[in-house]
Amino acid sequence: MHLSPSSWSRFTRTAISLSLSLGLLACATPQVQPIVVNMVAINDFHGHIDKEKFTVTRAKDSAPKTLVGGGIEVLGANLQAWRKEDKDMLFVGGGDLIGASPGISSLFADEPTLDALSQMGLRVSALGNHEFDAGLKELKRQIHGGCDSPRPDKACKLFGHYAGAQFSYIAANVIDKQTNMPMFPAYHIEQVKGVKIGFIGAVLRDTPMMVASDNVKDLNFIDEAEAINRTIPALKAQGVKVFVVLIHEGGTTTEAFDQPACSQLKGPIVDIVNRLDPAIKLIVSGHSHTGFICKVGDRTVTQAQMYGHLLTRIALTLDGSSHQVTNIEARNIVMETPSAAVPEALTSLMNKAKEGSHAIITQPVARLAVPVLSRKMNEAGESPLGNVVADAQLAAVKSMGVQIVFMNNKGIRANLETSSKNISTYGQISTVLPFGNTLVLMSMTGAQIRTLLEQQMWLDEESPDGRNVLQVSDGFSYIWDRNRPRGQRVLPESVKLHGVALDDQKEYRIAANNFIAGGGDRLPIFSQAMNKVDTGIKDLDVFLDYIKARDQAGSPVGSENPAGRVKRQN
Incomplete structure (x- = not known):
């Protein structure tokens, strides 16, 4: 197209004017800041509510170190301190929080553990195979409360009553044989800082091989990845943009528990992660009692060893407009005795459990x-x-x-x-x-x-x-x-x-x-x-x-x- 000098002048003035207008409009539109959602994860707690000796080997260590820590008072103190940094921090679990527990918890049907986790603000956890140790009826009672238990010598013996877990247990792949529907909620939605986060649960499909057969005879355990992926459309329909998997299945690595972005993860979890919907970027795992922060492709997979010896701190950075995950930072933190104050309610619970079990345990x-x-x-x-x-x-x-x-x-x-x-x-x-x-x-x-x-x-x-x-x-x-x-x-x-x-x-x-x-x-x-x-x-x-x-x-x-x-x- 050929423009005369006067026409070119008018075109230039118009373009400059339009550019100035767009520039002024851009200046008037505030930048949308990224959103950071903080989480803390625990797995394979197994009712270890009291402090104990354990060994850890950090990436910088030349030899293992023996420490005293863990237990609900140490965990509670750290969680309380971290919530002062971010009141919206989410506490989540990877299963086996109960079962195969020490006497201080098992003598009371793990009610002290479930009560402590509830007090610590646990929001949601995957089911683990050990949650089924005492059978389906007892698991439902432990979740919903009450004293009608197949273990009457243990249930409601500490407090005289039991209110149930004040958090959600989820498992997309545990199917009721009669209804062919999930026996437990498949997912749990949390809204934090204006963002809907969908937590999807699963337990290893081999659970029937790890639990007495009568305890799971009414259940089918289907492929973990397939069950997880099925939930994505329903979650998207509810406005969920961020998807986090809590799964009780794991793997192992030769790398240290605090090695950032470890690359040598092996085991069943790797195949499962590789088959997950691309929208899922974070997987909190369990079962293998191993501490790691690994990358599998572009996804982050974490596990916090066992018994509350570690907790995993996770920061999800989201685009302020689209709420898409732009970055994930995760660290495994050793649960040494902290300088922070211990919540009084947890100390009271700990003392109650010690007093109630002391005569038997000692x-x-x-x-x-x-x-x-x-x-x-x-x-x-x-x-x-x-x-x-x-x-x-x-x-x-x-x-x-x-x-x-x-x-x-x-x-x-x-x-x-x-x-x-x-x-x-x-x-x-x-x-x-x-x-x-x-x-x-x-x-x-x-x-x-x-x-x-x-x-x-x-x-x-x-x-x-x-x-x-x-x-x-x-x-x-x-x-x-x-x-x-x-x-x-x-x-x-x-x-x-x-x-x-x-x-x-x-x-x-x-x-x-x-x-x-x-x-x-x-x-x-x-x-x-x-x-x-x-x-x-x-x-x-x-x-x-x-x-x-x-x-x-x-x-x-x-x-x-x-x-x-x-x-x-x-």
Whole structure:
């Protein structure tokens, strides 16, 4: 287009005028500031409401350091201090907040833990597999309140009443078999600083393998990523722009718990995260008891180890207009005793729990042969404490024809500690076996027992939780070789009972707790056993009786090394 000088002059004046007008308009329009939403996450608390010793290794440390901290008073003091920085801070959970708890909480059906978390302002948590430990009816009571419990000896015994959890438990992938709908809320919405944040919950789909089968018989646990992604349209329809996943599934990494943007995360959580809707940028995980702040693609995945030893502080920076996530910063903070004041209500609750449990927890039971009976497994997968637990169960049911006992290592939750003069208390012993499992008798052929021994070897490859070699009772022994092909790692000629090789065709009477007897811990061969009888005898009771009887007979239990029933060739 050709413009005359006068026309060009008019065009220039118009353009300048328009530019000036737009400039003035831009100056008149205020800049929309970014929004920062602060969160704190906890996972795998397991009712550890009291302070305790624990070790941590920071990225800058050359060796582990032993500290005293954790517990509801330390957590509460830190949370209260952080809320002074931002009153809108959200406290959220990654599951297993209760279950497998120390006596100070488990003696009262974990009501002190749920009350403490409510007082600390927990808003929402994923369900974990341990939330199902006492069954669906009890879980619903723990959430909604009341005293109608299958554990009447524990429920409402601390306060005389129980109001329920004052936070939401969510799980998109736990499906009621009758209705084919989620049994619990799939998500929870919080509105903070004018922003709607959708928290989506999930628990690992393998929960039925980790909980006594009767406790979840009415439920289906579906694929985690698929269930999470299904919730996105409903959340968007309600104006949610920010999506956070709280999931009880995890992974492991060799990097330090406080290593920023770790890159070596492995395990089931990685596959799940890679299949999530692109709108999800933050995943708070649990289950693997590992501390990490990792990147998986462009997403941030966190976990705060376990027992309240760490809390994860997270800052989400959002675009002020679109509310899209523009940055995520996360840090794992060690819960050392703080200088900040402890909320009085938490101190009062702690004192109440201590007073209520003191007489039971401090009751001396028996002397041990060693100061600490360790659950740590050697290279073959055998532990000194595992030997004693299996032997105690054999002693309880040997008169019923039982020849071999198998005990899952993950069912032994702590070392057996002692107080003065190697004497162990009820509280220390109950921490070792907190589930209240019962002993189940059954018959298996020699061939089935061999299959069982092979199945346990697969877990090294399939689970981030480490070895899960079964602990076995006195008289049973075998050798295995990691270098052999999968399914052939146990040396056939080495599997013996009292020095005699097992006969593949012969039936043997064995015992195991009701959890693994139902196929739990990924050991499905147990479900094929014959002539099953649940004795109703609790594992903790027989353990108490056994160590007490051994002490009274002048031969206290315990050694520093395993008995050598399981041996590893390579």
